[in-house]
Amino acid sequence: MFEECHLEEYRTLRKEIDSNQQIVSNLFKVNASVTAGIIGFGLSENAAGGAVFLAAYALLIPSILYTASQQEVIAGISQYIRVVLEPKLGLGWERSLHLLRTRGLSPERSRFHRAMVGFYMILALVPVLALAMAPDIPLMSPSFWLAVLLGGFTAFLSRRIRRACDVGFHREYAEAWRSALGLQAEAGDGPDGG
Numbered sequence: 001m002f003e004e005c006h007l008e009e010y011r012t013l014r015k016e017i018d019s020n021q022q023i024v025s026n027l028f029k030v031n032a033s034v035t036a037g038i039i040g041f042g043l044s045e046n047a048a049g050g051a052v053f054l055a056a057y058a059l060l061i062p063s064i065l066y067t068a069s070q071q072e073v074i075a076g077i078s079q080y081i082r083v084v085l086e087p088k089l090g091l092g093w094e095r096s097l098h099l100l101r102t103r104g105l106s107p108e109r110s111r112f113h114r115a116m117v118g119f120y121m122i123l124a125l126v127p128v129l130a131l132a133m134a135p136d137i138p139l140m141s142p143s144f145w146l147a148v149l150l151g152g153f154t155a156f157l158s159r160r161i162r163r164a165c166d167v168g169f170h171r172e173y174a175e176a177w178r179s180a181l182g183l184q185a186e187a188g189d190g191p192d193g194g
Contacts, residue, residue, distance in 0.1 A: 003089065010085045013077050020070045028116060031063050035123050039130045051143060053127040053134075057150040064120055064157045071113075071164035079173035084181065098174075101167050113165040117158050124154035 035056045042052040082094035099105075128151040131137055131144045138144070163169055 006085055006088050010081060010089060010091065013081055013085070017074050017077050020074050024067050024070050027063055027067055028119075031060060031123060032119070034059055035126060039126055042127075042130060043134065053131050054143065054147055054150065056123070056127045057147075057154060060120070060123055060154050061150070061157065064154060064161065067116075067120075068157070068160035068164050071161055072169075075164055075170050076173050079170055080177050083174050083177040098167075098170065101170070113162060117162045120158035120161065121155040124151045124158065127151060 038052060038056045038059075078094050078097075082098055086092055086095055128144070128147045131141075131147050132139060
């Protein structure tokens with residue numbers, strides 16, 4: 001009975017990871033497209049002192065924060081699966097993946113996340129460059145300096161995505177799940193919630 005419940009929990013959590021990864025991927029594509037559209041519009045229209053270029057940050061900043069939070073959720077779920085469910089079920093996907101990552105043998109994941117973080121950093125600076133190239137906007141304008149500040153802040157925020165994908169961050173989650181299991185055992189709940 002417990003094994004069936006754990007297996008169903010495992011399947012549900014794997015689906016949640018897949019769903020979150022799809023959301024992150026789609027959001028990444030939307031950001032690239034919309035930012036390019038905003039920049040293109042701003043360059044072709046020479047709009048209102050550069051304010052249109054700043055609109056990109058209204059999308060980028062919340063998107064980066066949301067992407068980082070999704071990656072953190074994925075880390076928490078994957079480590080719960082690795083520490084709590086897989087030993088009970090005799091499964092090993094997350095445990096094997098963790099070994100590959102901690103030994104540096106899984107470059108695909110790190111390349112994707114590095115590319116995503118790098119691309120978000122570039123997207124953060126594109127409005128600044130667009131403002132610098134706009135012929136009617138002086139470099140000392142408030143719009144330009146606001147874009148510089150927002151671009152730097154956005155690039156800084158994108159590092160949070162990198163942290164959420166870091167092996168050390170996953171290790172912290174694994175330790176937290178182990179502590180939670182210990183607290184359950186001390187409280188008499190047992191690992192199966194009994």
